[in-house]
Amino acid sequence: MNAHPGGSAHTQHMLEAAALPEGARILDLGAGAGEAVAMMRVRGYQAAGIDLMPRADFIRPGDLLHTDFESGSFDAVFSQCAFFVSGNAPQALREAHRLLKEAGLLLLSDVFFEPPAQMLQEAGFELILEEDLTSQWRDYYLEALWREDVLPCSLPGGKCRYSFVIGRKC
C-alpha cells in the first residue's frame, strides 16, 4: 500500500512532471516498501531508495538526514511523505541538495508548515513547480481515520499544507 496521498497515480504524476531523461539516477529518500523505486526502474531510470525501516529487500537501510552517498551523485532526489516524519525537514532538504548534481531536481511531496518556496530557497533550491494537494491529503487522512490505519502523514487541519514541489538545485 502506498503510504502517501494519491497512491501510485500521484507517484507517476510526479515523475511525468519532472520529465527526467531515461537513465537518470534517482534516489528515493524514505522509500518505505519501494513502490516508487520499482516504478522508476520500469520507466528506465537508475533508481535506488533508502529508509530507516526498509520494507523491501531492494531498499537500503539508511537515514535520509545523513546518507553515505557522495555529494553530487544524483540527477534527482525524490521523496513522498518522509521529510516531515523524519522530524527535521530543513536538514532533509540540505541533504537532498548535497546529493544532487548541479541543476539536479528535487521531487518532493510532503506536509509543509512554512511556505515551500521559502524552505526550498533556504536549502539552496529554486522552486520551479508547486501543486497544492491539501484537499487530497485531507481526504486521505479522513479515509485512514475511518479505516483506523496508522496515519503516516497525520496532522489534522492547522496551518500546514500538503504540496508537491519541484525544486532545482542552484
Ligand SMILES: C[S@@+](CC[C@H](N)C(=O)[O-])C[C@H]1O[C@@H](n2cnc3c(N)ncnc32)[C@H](O)[C@@H]1O
Ligand atoms: C509515510 S512513510 C512513506 C513511505 C514511502 N515514501 C511511500 O510514500 O510509500 C514515511 C517513511 O519515511 C521513513 N523515514 C522516516 N524518517 C526517516 C529517516 N530519518 N531516514 C530514512 N527514512 C525515514 C519511514 O521509515 C517511512 O517508511
